[in-house]
Amino acid sequence: MLEKLRTNLQEGADKLAAITGDPGPFTNQAAVLVALTDNDSDPHILLTKRAEHLSTHSGEVSFPGGKWDPEDDHLLATALRESHEEIGLRPERVEVLAPLKARRTGRGVKVTPFVGIVPEDIQLIPSPDELDAVFSVPVSFLLRDQRVRTDLYRLQDREFWAPAYHFDGFEIWGFTAGVLVTFLNQVYQAGIEVDNPAPVRVFG
Template identity: 40%
Template sequence: MTELAAALRAAIARPGAPSSDFDLNPAAQRPENVKLRDAGVLIAIDLTGADPRVLLTKRASGLQHHPGQIAFPGGKVEPTDADVTAAALREAREEIGLPETLPEVIGCMPAHETVTGFRVTPVLAVVREPFQLMPDPGEVGEVFRTPLAHLMDPGNYLIESRRWRGMKRRYFVVPWGPYYIWGATARMLRALAAQMQP
């Protein structure tokens, strides 16, 4: 697994372009004078099992924003956070019970701009020791682990579309089993998959 951490470190050291929800929708208009809010998400790769797996959450169904969607642990940067990495680690502790000292942070990927006005920085980390999942029931409906190999295969990604706010919006999806991973989460994973290609 040491080789994987080295490969991840090399991947994010390669030049990578920022991504956004507008990548597949060039006709969509960014709202003028929008000040993007900074957020951090944790792409935590669990190395404690037979194969490396990425920790993902299914958001609680009662949430006002994005209920039931697949997401990384993470959220907006608070004034008490030193930076986006600290925000991502804090949110992972609050949402799924991952101790902040456990992830070995590899580094940050280029930020992803969401249509909802966030500048989201994916923080890449590996987890080498087991821990007890403790999902926050108010935010997280389920935590699951998806094989890294599946997510790093560009051939597993599709582009689908739906109507949103009166226009057709295209987005990446990377289905796995019963889970429909799509939108910003899929786009950030697709960006990592691209950077992992030699």
């Protein structure tokens, strides 16, 4: 599965070079890391659960990452710095492959996801100031698209959707689930679409 990952993201190397060569500024932008473990037969994707005491998106599942800071030379630096701060993932332990298409959150923040590979046995510790947990979900589970519902979002002149999954006591939904679908469809031709027998929940 990792060879397919590398092959299908190979053309993204030019985009990666362009991003790391752009000094910004990246006002109102953020970056996250879609990190897969290096188990070729069944890689897992690292996810976090935001702390319940946070003022925004408390308790939600997300990728490691956060908003761009002027100290970051580029958006990849943002994703790596935030991942280190949040879960103790050192930048040198990440084999960065390519960025995915940037997308906007409901609050209008432009987020660029970066795909990378990390050692399967890496020890990660969630920062209690920001997170309640760090966990991983198998790519094989996500490819089965066993969603519990489909969420439809209508925000001003925009409309988009995302599945919602339950895994090991966590609910994966919203922006995070949308990025996962983009990743799975682009890399593994998963064919995950809005049409599904699961119940529909409408926002907006």
